[in-house]
Amino acid sequence: MNTEENQLIASTTVAADYLRETEIAEIEHERTLYPDARAVGLEALKIVQKHRGWVSDESLRAVAEYLRLPIAELEGVATFFNLIYRRPVGRNVILYCNSVSCWIMGCEQVKDKIAGELGIDFGETTTDGNFTLIPVPCLGDCDRAPVMMVGPDQHRNLDRADLGAIFAQYRKGKE
Amino acid sequence: MVSNPLTRNIDLSRPPFDLAAYEAVDGYRGLREIARGLEPSDVLDKVKDSGLKGRGGAGFPTGLKWSFVPMGDDAPKQKYFVVNADEMEPGTFKDRLLMEGDPHLLIDGMIIASYAIQANTAYIFLRGEYTESERILRKALAEARERGYLGNNILDTGFDLEIILHTSAGRYICGEETALLNALEGKRANPRAKPPFPQVSGLWGKPTIVNNVETVCNLPGIMAWGIDWYRGLTKGNDHGTKLFGVSGKVRSPGCWELPLGTPIRELMEVYAGGMRDGLELKGFLPGGGSTDFMLPEHLDLNLDYDDIAGAGSRLATGTMIVLDSQTCPVGMIGNLMTFFSHESCGYCTPCRDGLPWVNEIFRAFEAGKGSHRDLAILEEHVDYLGPGKTFCALAPGATAPLGSGLRYFREDFERHISEQRCPYKQ
Ligand SMILES: Cc1cc2nc3c(=O)[nH]c(=O)nc-3n(C[C@H](O)[C@H](O)[C@H](O)COP(=O)(O)O)c2cc1C
Ligand code: SF4
Ligand code: FES
Numbered sequence: 001m002n003t004e005e006n007q008l009i010a011s012t013t014v015a016a017d018y019l020r021e022t023e024i025a026e027i028e029h030e031r032t033l034y035p036d037a038r039a040v041g042l043e044a045l046k047i048v049q050k051h052r053g054w055v056s057d058e059s060l061r062a063v064a065e066y067l068r069l070p071i072a073e074l075e076g077v078a079t080f081f082n083l084i085y086r087r088p089v090g091r092n093v094i095l096y097c098n099s100v101s102c103w104i105m106g107c108e109q110v111k112d113k114i115a116g117e118l119g120i121d122f123g124e125t126t127t128d129g130n131f132t133l134i135p136v137p138c139l140g141d142c143d144r145a146p147v148m149m150v151g152p153d154q155h156r157n158l159d160r161a162d163l164g165a166i167f168a169q170y171r172k173g174k175e
Numbered sequence: 176m177v178s179n180p181l182t183r184n185i186d187l188s189r190p191p192f193d194l195a196a197y198e199a200v201d202g203y204r205g206l207r208e209i210a211r212g213l214e215p216s217d218v219l220d221k222v223k224d225s226g227l228k229g230r231g232g233a234g235f236p237t238g239l240k241w242s243f244v245p246m247g248d249d250a251p252k253q254k255y256f257v258v259n260a261d262e263m264e265p266g267t268f269k270d271r272l273l274m275e276g277d278p279h280l281l282i283d284g285m286i287i288a289s290y291a292i293q294a295n296t297a298y299i300f301l302r303g304e305y306t307e308s309e310r311i312l313r314k315a316l317a318e319a320r321e322r323g324y325l326g327n328n329i330l331d332t333g334f335d336l337e338i339i340l341h342t343s344a345g346r347y348i349c350g351e352e353t354a355l356l357n358a359l360e361g362k363r364a365n366p367r368a369k370p371p372f373p374q375v376s377g378l379w380g381k382p383t384i385v386n387n388v389e390t391v392c393n394l395p396g397i398m399a400w401g402i403d404w405y406r407g408l409t410k411g412n413d414h415g416t417k418l419f420g421v422s423g424k425v426r427s428p429g430c431w432e433l434p435l436g437t438p439i440r441e442l443m444e445v446y447a448g449g450m451r452d453g454l455e456l457k458g459f460l461p462g463g464g465s466t467d468f469m470l471p472e473h474l475d476l477n478l479d480y481d482d483i484a485g486a487g488s489r490l491a492t493g494t495m496i497v498l499d500s501q502t503c504p505v506g507m508i509g510n511l512m513t514f515f516s517h518e519s520c521g522y523c524t525p526c527r528d529g530l531p532w533v534n535e536i537f538r539a540f541e542a543g544k545g546s547h548r549d550l551a552i553l554e555e556h557v558d559y560l561g562p563g564k565t566f567c568a569l570a571p572g573a574t575a576p577l578g579s580g581l582r583y584f585r586e587d588f589e590r591h592i593s594e595q596r597c598p599y600k601q
Contacts, residue, residue, distance in 0.1 A: 033339045033341075034361070035379055038361040042344060042361040043361075045344075076363055077363055081358075082344070082345030083343075083344045084345075098510075099265040100265045100266050100507060100510050100511055101423060103506075104424065104496070104499075104502050104507065105422075105424070136304065136345075137265060137514055138265045138268075140263075140268045140270070140302070140304075141271070142268045142420070142428070142494070143422050144428070145428075152306040154306075154307065
C-alpha cells in the first residue's frame with residue numbers, strides 16, 4: 001500500500017471495466033448530492049458493498065481510480081468505519097447488540113445460544129456461507145432488549161424468541 | 176391544546192401519516208407562515224423565546240446556537256443544516272421513534288431551521304443500521320419534494336432547499352458533531368478542533384448548524400402554536416416536552432413524551448410500572464451510557480436539566496437505564512467501558528490508551544482477579560479522562576458512569592476483590 005500512497009491515477013478506464021453499470025450509475029447519482037469526490041468515495045464503497053457483499057482490495061482500488069482519490073486515503077476511511085466490511089461476510093450479516101440495556105436483559109446468554117445454533121462466534125461466518133455474526137453497539141430498541149439485526153431486519157425480545165425459526169427464514173433464501 | 180407535540184401523530188400499529196394526513200393536523204404550518212412573509216430573523220426570535228434546549232445530550236439553547244450563524248448580504252451564500260440522527264448512545268431509543276413514527280414532523284422542522292439560517296442544503300446524518308427509518312424517511316422526502324415543499328423557490332418564497340439523506344457507515348464517534356462533519360465529507364471521523372465552531376466554519380468550511388432529531392421535531396409546534404403555548408407545556412424550569420425512556424428490568428420498559436419537570440418517580444413507577452417482582456432499584460443512568468449514576472434517593476427529583484445536574488448527573492438523552500438489585504454494577508460498568516474503549520477514535524492518547532486499560536481491569540474483575548491496585552488505577556483514570564483532558568467529550572462521557580459507579584457501588588467492587596469472584600454470579 002505504501003508505494004501507492006498519495007498516488008493519483010489519471011485513467012479511469014480500468015475502474016470503469018471493473019465497476020458494473022448499476023454501480024457506476026449509483027455512484028454518479030451520489031456525485032449530485034455532495035460537492036466533492038472525497039465525500040462520494042465513502043458512498044461509493046457502500047454501493048460496491050451493497051452489490052458485492054464486501055469491499056475487496058480490487059473494489060477499493062477501482063473506486064479510488066474511478067473517483068481519482070488516493071488509494072491510501074480511501075483505505076484509511078474504509079477501515080475506520082464499522083459497516084464497511086473489508087473481509088468477505090456471509091449472505092446475511094447478524095448485527096448483535098451487546099450494549100448495556102441488552103446486557104442487563106441477558107444478551108450474553110442469548111448470544112451463547114446463537115453461537116450454539118449456528119456454530120460460530122463473533123467475527124465468524126458459518127461454513128455454508130449463510131451468516132456472519134458481528135457485535136454492534138446499541139440498536140436503539142432498548143425497551144425490547146435483547147435485540148439483533150439480520151440483514152436489514154430488526155429482531156427484538158430475543159430472550160423470548162424462537163431463534164431457530166428466525167434463522168430458518170434467512171436460510172431459505174429470504175433476501 | 177396539544178400537550179404531546181412530538182408524539183401526537185405516532186401510533187406504531189399503523190404506518191406513519193403521509194403528507195396529506197400530517198398536513199390535516201396543522202402540519203407544515205411554519206412553512207405557510209414563511210410563505211406569508213415571516214423573516215428568518217422572526218423564526219430565530221421565536222426559537223430563542225421558546226427556551227428550547229438541544230436534545231442531543233449537551234442541552235445547549237437552540238436559538239443561541241443558531242444566532243452565531245453569519246446572516247445578511249455579507250454572509251456566505253452556501254450554508255448547511257444537518258440533523259444528527261446517529262443515535263448510538265447506549266440505552267438511547269428516542270430518535271428512532273420520532274423518525275419511524277412521524278417522518279414529516281422532522282422534515283417540517285428541518286425546513287423551518289434551514290430557512291432561519293438560510294441554508295439551501297440540509298443533510299440527515301442517519302445511523303446506517305436504521306434501515307426502517309431510512310425507508311420511511313425516503314418516502315416522506317419524496318412526498319415533500321413532489322408537493323413543492325422542497326426544491327427551488329418553495330411556495331414562491333424565493334427560498335430553495337434540498338434535503339439529502341446520508342446513511343452513516345457506523346461508529347459512535349460520528350455522533351459528535353464535528354466528527355460527524357468529517358464523516359459527511361468522506362473523511363475518517365475524528366473530531367475537529369474548536370474554534371472555529373461549525374456555526375461559522377463547518378461542513379466544507381461553510382457555516383453549519385447540527386441539531387439532534389428530537390430538537391428539530393420541537394420546531395413545528397413552536398411555529399404552529401406559539402411561544403406561550405410552548406412555554407406552558409412544562410411542569411418545571413425548562414420548556415417543552417421531552418421523550419423519556421426506561422430500559423432494564425422494569426415491568427413495562429418504553430419511551431414516553433412527558434413535560435419537562437415531571438418527577439422521576441412518576442416516570443419510573445407510573446409509566447415504566449416499577450421494578451419487576453422480586454427486584455429492587457439499585458441505581459440508574461438518567462440519560463444514556465455517558466451519564467453519572469443516580470440513586471433511589473433521587474427519585475423525587477424532577478426531569479429537568481438543573482435538577483439532574485444538582486444530583487451530579489446529566490439529563491442528556493433522557494433515556495434511563497435501570498440497574499436492579501440482582502444485576503452486578505461492576506459488570507454493567509464493565510460493559511460500558513468495553514463500548515467506550517472500542518469506540519474511541521484513537522486521536523488523543525489518554526482516551527486511546529486509557530480506555531482499553533480501564534476495560535482490561537474490568538475483565539480482570541470479572542475473572543475474579545481484581546485488586547486494590549486496580550481500583551486505584553480506575554480512580555486515577557476518572558481524573559485522566561475527565562472533562563478538559565481529552566480532545567472531545569467521548570472519554571469524559573466514559574468517566575461519568577465509571578466515577579459515579581466507583582463512588583456509589585464501592586462495596587460491590589470491594590466484594591469482587593475480597594471474594595475473588597463476581598458475587599452476583601450463582
Ligand atoms: C461521542 C459523542 C457522541 C454523540 N452522539 C450523538 C448522537 O448520536 N446524536 C446526537 O444528536 N448528538 C450526539 N452527540 C452530541 C453532539 O455532539 C451535538 O452536541 C448534538 O448533536 C447537538 O444537537 P442539539 O444542540 O440539538 O442537542 C454526541 C456527542 C459526543 C461527544
Ligand atoms: S477523546 Fe477519544 S474519541 Fe474523543 S478525540 Fe480523543 S481519542 Fe477520539
Ligand atoms: S442496548 Fe441493545 S438495543 Fe439499546
